[in-house]
Amino acid sequence: MTELAFHNSATRRREAFAPIDPEHVRLYVCGPTVYDLAHLGNARPVVVFDVLARLLRGRFPRVTYVRNITDVDDKINARAAESGESIGAITARTTAGFHADMVALGCLPPDEEPRATDNIAPMIAIIEKLIGNGHAYEAEGHVLFAVSSYPSYGALSGRTPDEMLAGARVEVAPYKRDPGDFVLWKPSDDATPGWDSPWGRGRPGWHIECSAMSWRYLGPEFDIHGGGHDLIFPHHENELAQSACAFPGSGFARFWLHNGMLLVDGEKMSKSLGNFLTVRDILQRGAWAGEAFRLLLLKTHYRSALDYTAERLDEARGELDDFYALLARDLPVPEADDALVAEMAEWAMAPLADDLNTPLAVARLRDLRTLENVATVGGSDKAVLGRIGRDWAPQSGQAAAALRQAAGVLGLLAGDAKAWRQGGAADGNAAIEAAIAARLAARAAKDWAEADRIRADLTAQGIVLEDGAGGTTWRRA
Ligand SMILES: [Zn+2]
Structure with a gap:
């Protein structure tokens, strides 16, 4: 190490x-x-x-x-x-x-x-x-x-x-x-x-x-x-x-x-400037906000000044959406003592040993995501492997497992991927699941107009449906 x-x-x-x-x-x-x-x-x-x-x-x-x-x-x-x-x-x-x-x-x-x-x-x-x-x-x-x-x-x-x-x-x-x-x-x-x-x-x-x-x-x-x-x-x-x-x-x-x-919006936080934000203010934005704020913090080296903006919080949320979208696929689970998974995870978190270089560690999580996407569709990504400097050829599921293991050292991606994509709002989910079931029934009956009406109705509520081989999944836009 x-x-x-x-x-x-x-x-x-x-x-x-x-x-x-x-x-x-x-x-x-x-x-x-x-x-x-x-x-x-x-x-x-x-x-x-x-x-x-x-x-x-x-x-x-x-x-x-x-x-x-x-x-x-x-x-x-x-x-x-x-x-x-x-x-x-x-x-x-x-x-x-x-x-x-x-x-x-x-x-x-x-x-x-x-x-x-x-x-x-x-x-x-x-x-x-x-x-x-x-x-x-x-x-x-x-x-x-x-x-x-x-x-x-x-x-x-x-x-x-x-x-x-x-x-x-x-x-x-x-x-x-x-x-x-x-x-x-x-x-x-x-x-x-x-x-x-x-x-x-x-x-x-x-x-x-x-x-x-x-x-x-x-x-x-x-x-x-x-x-x-x-x-x-x-x-x-x-x-x-x-x-x-x-x-x-x-x-x-x-x-x-x-x-x-x-800093907040480029200025020192103060009540008189009206840019004073509590952690509670951030958390009230949604179930996603705590982890997104953590990622935002870790994307800047700890010794540097950090500028918080609402745009940067949304950007961090979008990155977590991408990570969780990958983890939500039911990828094959590698063996517990998989040497390649361990090697990839260790590589991703090695920058932390160098004065806690979290921005580089986060960038390497993105590389693991790219490797997994490439492994899943086949082939290899020369650009990523060139940057990494290894000749890894992970099987489907291995880079995703390394991603999850490595992210744990940063305290990220520990949540349930499907719950993340659904915004964690357990109460409202029953109605959405029922609408999706009704749409599937309409499709089975070849009632395309009704199926489209239900999809449009869900879209208006900010629910995105994704039809795949394993059935229909949904997430909040
Ligand atoms: Zn003290």
Whole structure:
């Protein structure tokens, strides 16, 4: 198999990847702050790192993928204050909505999904270590990380101290020794969630949450830390400073992987521009929309900026229509240990080893579809085989089986092909099936006018009939 290599944000280089423990890959990705529905930008890292986790699981005996839930945060407190809904109700409802949305996008759950509020004790333990070794100090009920105590501060994001101050929109507070010092713990009043601590009743800052949860589930040093590019500073810079100083000698994450930003219609998504879209907005377009959006995301390399448009979603839907049309044919099923099927599937997904090159992997799925179409009608396709550089001559069904196997690594084409073509609308299907049966009866009775009338009626409802050797099938246009 092709060696794994990823672009490491920490070194700004492509590096060969090997886990610290060859038997066990440990991966941490920052999860959602649960106060509102997931928007399209929130979905991108979830899909990208779902593909990474699937790739790693196919190559290593054990993978532990941890993605947290931030359920204590001032944005949540503000939402509760303005809506009157309790904090517990907001975080429970939003977490359930996030889970449902990500399932609809074809994402598998992470192995561990710790909630910040269940991990206050490890946060306090890390803060105590940092105070103990001179990297943090207490002031007016707050505990702050002293950035001047960590000479490497800024190395991950590659920023100068001035750039960091500008980028962090730092709160100027009289109790800070340095304006760049950031909060590890802050006091809570009676109306705000709080926990007892050596510094009084209070709550954690956001950055310490991820340092504590990655430590608890993966140890002080692990293989890959992922997240959106917008988290590099200050969030990831601060996570790294806290963890490296609390656990001297450990390097925290060996690889940092960051996905690029998501634009909508060429602009940064914002409520004021009217281009703000939630995952729910996309899913409401139809049963096809979750998988089409996933394909749209994977057609762009994860480190590049991605522009979402409704046209690109429709284009992705059309591609899935083509794939599922192929899979809906009842092609011969190859033997389970078919060597050619395995070889073709491995070839198709080999680009993922090269810094998760999903656009090329998707292009290779299209090549497998072409190979299957050629195999079914006979002959060979010189153009496709020339590009592939192999002299494959698959039998009918083999390239389709490879297509399905390969697509599984991308979390695509796992659905029932016939249900896809029928739009998944189970309720309306009985009437359509009955009309098709009536049309077949009319044809059997040579009542062509009635058969044509029924077909025209179905066409008007957006139902396309396809008459073939195996009978009549239908799909939504
Ligand atoms: Zn984080």
